[in-house]
Amino acid sequence: MFKLEIGVDDGQLTKSAIEMQRRHIPFALVLTATRLAQRIKKGELAVMRKRLDRPTPTTLNSLFLKAATKAKPARVYFKDSWTSGIPADTYLQQAVFGGVRPHKRFEKSLIAQGIMKSGQYALPSKSFLNQYGNVSRGTMTKVLSGLGAAETTSGFKANATDSKRSMAKGNRRYFGGVVGDESGVWERMNTKWGAAVRPVFVFSDGAPAYRTIFPFFKIAENIARAHRTQEFNDALAQTLATARP
Template sequence: MLDLKLDIDSAPLAREISDIQRKQIPFALVLAQTRLATNRIKPGILAVMGQRLDRPTPTTMRSLFAQSATKSRGAKVWFKDSWTTGIPADAYLQQAVQGGARPHKRFEKSLIAQGLMKAGQYAVPTGGYLNQYGNVSRGVITRILSGLGAAEGGRGYQANATASKRSKRKGNAERYFVGTVGDESGVWERKASAFGDGVKPVFLFTDSAPQYRVIFPFFKIGENIGKAHGQAELANALREAILTAK
């Protein structure tokens, strides 16, 4: 989260105003911080996100929020930290912002909980199953977990494949399996073709966490935009506040 603070004493116009006009300073600070967050920093960060991140999804691009300032609180710019479903952006963007090793994803935790993958392993998707955003779709993930008996059920709903006719028609239990084929261990899909049956890897297991470099320095970008435009926004807000003072 990026907190915005402006120093009123550094604004040139602040040294030329009267005591009566000085009463408008709180309003000017709120106005300047809000405009800086919503009109400068948020659009600037979004522009860099679109350039630096690899095919960001519309949900990711909508996850950045700017909170207006009040007299008791400065303006803030941050990624939404909770969703109705799925993983919040402030969690899955941490590697892009800070770099380092990737923690286990929910999919991997489910495999580990069922003993299908070792605790120190990670599941890396293969290229043939990636969508236009470079991810394995939620639908494919759900089908895999269901077929492997690793789907999470809740509120009376059971997502794992069963022996029912409806479940067998979906074929997830027969389609996906965890095992070692040749020298590679992972999640595999059975594929039928005119040339015979075969298997194709969906995820391959690795013994080390994927490493990420910093590709999106969120805080540095926000601070640089604040330094570049903060005083101008403050001067404009202070001038506007003085002109409207009663």
């Protein structure tokens, strides 16, 4: 989250300037902070579209802006909670700061069921990626169900069984294990040449590492620095032009 607090040094102001500050500058500062925040949000979105790999509409719509008040600074931030799914504030951490990513919820479920080792990470097969470069939530649920790793909450039943209804969904076609010399999650398939399998996730013994590609705070600071004076002058001029005598 990036906060914008704008202030002035009134140590050298004349009496008339002090009166102007008392009456008009506080509003001008609030207006300046809000307008800078608007610029920052627009700039951040432009960089996200350019540098992130096919960001989803949900990711882009996760960036929020709160206008400044006399008591609170303007804020530009990512929503840090959703009713379901992982918030952008969490999964964008590696893009913003770089470094090694932690285990995802899906991987934690695989580890809890003994399907994957605690030091491994699940890397998706390209054939299962959607237009945004992600494995869809629906596919993830089917895989976890087929592996018996979907039930993480008491009373919640989503694992595949041998019932006719469950078998009709086809989730039992997913399994974890070693095929050839690679361990991962696999899908059983019927082809015109007979039965076959293909990888859904391949397990890696090393954690994926990321470089910083979306320096959120640096972008915000650069925009604020470049436009602070202009926005303050414009805001003060507007405040004085519309002020009551």
